[in-house]
Amino acid sequence: MSLAAEARVPSPAPAALPPQLKIATYNVENYGSLNRRTPHGFRANYPKSEAAKRALRQTIREIDADILVLQEMGPVEYLLELQRDLKAEGSDYPYSVLMRGPDAARHIAALSRIPFARVHEHSPLRFEYQDGVEDVKRGLLELHFATPAGPLTLWALHLKSRYTTNKADPESAIRRAAEAMRIREFILQRIADTQADLYLILGDFNDTKVSPPLRYLMQRSELKFSHLLPSSDSRGEHWTYHNTRDDSYSRVDHILASSAVLPFVKNGSAEIADGPQVRSASDHRPIFVTLDFSAFPQSPNWEVPRSLED
Numbered sequence: 001m002s003l004a005a006e007a008r009v010p011s012p013a014p015a016a017l018p019p020q021l022k023i024a025t026y027n028v029e030n031y032g033s034l035n036r037r038t039p040h041g042f043r044a045n046y047p048k049s050e051a052a053k054r055a056l057r058q059t060i061r062e063i064d065a066d067i068l069v070l071q072e073m074g075p076v077e078y079l080l081e082l083q084r085d086l087k088a089e090g091s092d093y094p095y096s097v098l099m100r101g102p103d104a105a106r107h108i109a110a111l112s113r114i115p116f117a118r119v120h121e122h123s124p125l126r127f128e129y130q131d132g133v134e135d136v137k138r139g140l141l142e143l144h145f146a147t148p149a150g151p152l153t154l155w156a157l158h159l160k161s162r163y164t165t166n167k168a169d170p171e172s173a174i175r176r177a178a179e180a181m182r183i184r185e186f187i188l189q190r191i192a193d194t195q196a197d198l199y200l201i202l203g204d205f206n207d208t209k210v211s212p213p214l215r216y217l218m219q220r221s222e223l224k225f226s227h228l229l230p231s232s233d234s235r236g237e238h239w240t241y242h243n244t245r246d247d248s249y250s251r252v253d254h255i256l257a258s259s260a261v262l263p264f265v266k267n268g269s270a271e272i273a274d275g276p277q278v279r280s281a282s283d284h285r286p287i288f289v290t291l292d293f294s295a296f297p298q299s300p301n302w303e304v305p306r307s308l309e310d
Contacts, residue, residue, distance in 0.1 A: 024065035024288035025202045032074020055281035071158040071204045073109040101139030118144035127182040148296035153199040180213035201256040226256035233274035266290040
């Protein structure tokens with residue numbers, strides 16, 4: 001476990017804590033130079049198109065989140081590019097972090113308008129898989145923020161995709177479930193150690209709400225430790241991912257909230273962005289939630305508990 005080197009150095013909590021926080025998670029679909037299909041055919045080590053980047057930035061500006069968790073971000077120079085371009089268009093996210101997991105091409109990252117109180121990368125997270133041992137492919141990013149209600153923790157993840165050449169595990173269902181169980185055990189131990197009760201688990205789960213990974217990240221035996229937030233777009237639709245290979249739509253991006261967070265969830269649900277440019281930006285649609293802490297007095301003297309400094 002190490003502090004994220006690619007983050008802007010976390011700053012002290014601001015004197016005035018925001019009464020509301022809008023938090024989004026967004027798979028930005030290969031924001032880097034990768035092998036990809038283009039209108040001109042297959043291209044090796046090819047960047048995301050400028051048209052897709054423009055649509056992505058427009059989507060982010062329209063969401064107007066305070067904290068933006070990203071999946072499939074390329075190396076740090078691409079995160080800095082997005083941060084710089086957003087600022088040039090009037091949407092400044094001065095704080096950034098890039099998770100360094102086993103997948104060197106696709107990272108978990110975050111952009112924020114408010115300072116990180118603490119940032120921790122968790123990798124390697126190892127688990128038994130078939131006849132060997134594997135790592136959670138993108139690791140687990142732990143972010144702490146000051147709020148009027150106390151410290152809020154975000155657990156940002158990106159579980160293994162369904163694409164695989166492993167015939168013994170079609171669609172990587174077994175591996176994805178194993179990743180979720182390993183992350184669950186880590187989070188539960190961390191919660192027990194820190195006594196943190198305000199938290200969200202969010203990201204691209206690459207699975208639906210009735211799948212084992214979702215079940216594992218909400219419950220262990222009789223212990224219910226998180227709750228899936230309902231979500232829909234302006235038309236009442238629930239999908240967040242369009243698979244162009246089979247032209248299917250599913251909801252694989254989720255936000256799970258602890259029991260202590262639920263009273264602060266505005267309207268009791270999350271939302272899915274559905275602007276006209278969203279489909280040009282990524283094969284995923286972002287999902288976001290607003291936490292309303294306005295009933296709490298502002299607390300300028302909030303400090304990170306000592307147990308979180310380890």
